[in-house]
Amino acid sequence: MCIWVSASSSYDAFPDISFKEFSAFVNARFSSHIPLSTVLVVLFTVTSNTDLLNLHSRQKNGQSNLGEHSIALTGWIKALVRALTEKLKNDEINFLFKSIERKSIKPEDDEERLEGPIVDAKIAEKLNALTELLNLNPCKQESSYNKPLKQISDIEPAYVVCPAIMHCTTQACRKRSITLDSRDRDAPRVTLIKGSKMHANVHLLKGTCKGCKTIYYADRESFDEDGEKMRFYLNTAKYLKLGQNIWADRTFSSSVVNGTYSFHASSSAYAEFWNDSFWSTQNTSCRKLSRRQVAAAYVQETIRRVAQSSGSQLIIPDNLPIDQVTKQAFENLGENGVIRSAQNHFCSECTHPYKAAADQIIREDPAALLGPDTEMAVENNQNNEQNAQTAPIIDREPLRAEEGSPVKMVVLDEIVMGPTVDNFFTAARFYCVETICAPCGVVIAWKTKAESPTNILNFLERVFPTAELRPNYICIDKACAVLRTAWANGSWDRIWKHTTRFIVDSYHYINHRTTDYLCRTMCNPAPLNGSAPNLVVVEYDNDNNPHYKRAFNTQACEQLNAWIGGFQSVLNKMTPTNFDCNKREEVQQKHKIVKMTMTMKVLKLTVMMLMITLM
Structure with missing residues (x-):
């Protein structure tokens, strides 16, 4: 099967206007006391509904040769207004009007919700003006129809993966501050999965307590105990490490666990599903998700769920491979198969x-x-x-x-x-x-x-x-x-x-x-x-x-x-040692004995054949 991939983007860039223009529009149209959160809700309501704006723009700029009439406030923009007002609270709707506008609609002593055809029409006028300011009107002239608006790309913040606590938790340190452990040029750049989206080149930071020398990561703490490096898994971690250069939030790791339980999915099946559903739709330089990273997400999430439900913490030697982490987690949290909370x-x-x-x-x-x-x-x-x-x-x-x-x-x-x-x-x-x-x-x-x-x-x-x-x-x-x-x-x-x-x-x-x-x-x-x-x-x-x-x-x-x-079907492909981690050392020892026995038999057979040849 051949899959064709288009090089053109399916997104339009965010409207390119200056803050001065936008600020002047807000001051002229809305109350001077309007909260920033309300302004952003109005802005993103407009930029997130480009399909509706295409319909509104087309009907607003009707073709006379087709018997159409231009309508300033179409049913489309009024429907958008109703969706917006249902999302806003009573006091937030009031901030959409100047004080003189509110007086013309309702007396100031009337605390009832502003609503009705007049209110919808006035808000529709403001949203229509905002679309013109943002240049989200593809049908400006009757004889000239531009390409329809595409979905507006989201404005992404700069994400940083760092420890989620503000001071050292060791009792002897008495809440000493945590200092940045590395210079900016030495800080790794990793891929971060948030929900269903991958973000490349995210800064990974770690901190150190100068008192007890504990190293703090986003998902764990590393410290010395009797000369041995130990790892303390944080049950409340926001991000989890899945590989050398990939991290994920708990929404993603929870989806892996829930998908495994609900659909009996293997790590390979879930990785294929996620790559086909989400990775393929993103314009990113990040690599595809591998089955090993999905398996790591399952292990990391379940460790914290079990530990949190049992009211305990997992502390094991640092830098263990993932299969040893699973074994140590079972020995420390599994209680030999007994689920105490139940x-x-x-x-x-x-x-x-x-x-x-x-x-x-x-x-x-x-x-x-x-x-x-x-x-x-x-x-x-x-x-x-x-x-x-x-x-x-x-x-x-x-x-x-x-x-x-x-x-x-x-x-x-x-x-x-x-x-x-x-x-x-x-x-x-x-x-x-x-x-x-x-x-x-x-x-x-x-x-x-x-x-x-x-x-x-x-x-x-x-x-x-x-x-x-x-x-x-x-x-x-x-x-x-x-x-x-x-x-x-x-x-x-x-x-x-x-x-x-x-x-x-x-x-x-x-x-x-x-x-x-x-x-x-x-x-x-x-x-x-x-x-x-x-x-x-x-x-x-x-x-x-x-x-x-x-x-x-x-x-x-x-x-x-x-x-x-x-x-x-998933377990069919497992080896006995992977199916039961407690039997791993026992089976490995048996394999060594069998291998030595087979080597001795081959050696005896070789000597016997050599003697027969010499005779």
Whole structure:
């Protein structure tokens, strides 16, 4: 495909008039007390609507040979006036008129908003005169029609990237001033991305505290600690460093994170989208955005979001490569997969008041399930009776101190995903991501490779170490297997017995509930025999007819995994070490051992072939 690029600019330069001319116009047309902000709003309203001015100019200068009449105040300019007055406040509209004009429109003691056809017409006259002053009238004469006005280019300020604090934050320095660390000729010139626009040759400045020798940047602080250079990441930084010579504001970095979450976009896909959408439309000498810079924006933004939400700061060794920054951030902020800010989460979807008895009891079958159900529970009665003799005796409901105390549930599920492995003797994917979330969807904790019942119990014990943190119900697709393992290894009596019950989610329960007595009686997510009144609630429809409803959403993790699965195409291209940074050193060590072993085998084979040749 061939793409043609025009060399002509799609913008017109800002009107070239002197400040003296513009000042004289403002003094003659507006109140002498008009604020500068109001003047600039009026000016930029005119220069930002060149398409409307083209229509206004054409109708204002009608062609008589076409039966047209020249109209001084067209409907176009009056529509622009209405848009302007809606944006301005009451007192700002008053400043658009001289005092003698205001008296002719309304008495001074009348504080109502100036509005109406007369007001619009007078403001339209002022805007029309302003367009003539700025030479924004392409149809000046009936027989001469110039080219239509293009969009007026914005007036850009000179941007500088510098520290956002005014004094040293070290306690011993007692708010000492920060001095410029470099001369102007040595200050780097970088590319700055603000929103969707790139600015070239922006000055990058850093400061130094002469007391503690801390170096201050726009996004971080660098200081010595026991002879080692450390980096302190600023959670409130306005700009973030994405590469050697490129910085971006938080609007851009937030858009990278939001785009990744909303569209499951990879760094390469987002870079291509941004370059095609924004870089290609700018008349700039800046280079295209690379996938590495997008990935850096994602890492830098998420580090600060996680740190800020947890009320902490990230301090790591300085000048680390980006992959090591990710690893250090996880070790310092990840809390081994536990999201502390979500542990005390309560809402109406994941917490309900405790009920000692069911509202209604309509069935006696402990295997009855709220929702689509079959009558297979009566099959295999002999097996069920045998299972009942060996099954542990467990109360269906966890103990509660008093009526009305909150009942809480968490949902746990895994999704198998990760890098694709080409091997005939192992699974194509070997990473299992286990997540714990509330029924409302809030993620509480996560871990890789926690699929076995023993690993799941260890995971749960780490996330909920105390009785106060443990939920009343833990919903897992293999809850019956986890319950048996807990009973066998003693963790049931030691940890879970008095606080928590394990139940199967409603989707998986249908598949394995009929032949397992323990699962049928203890892990039913919504029994209708009244044995677990806190798992089933009664609601009323619009006709006031009662119906049963599950108290909690047991499919919350399945819904989360459906969203996580959208990243599978991105993860396919990852190496195992990039997928799980904690395994990097372990895998690298294994690779060294394998490489040494292969080298020895090749050496032995070479010696053997040499001996055969000599014989």
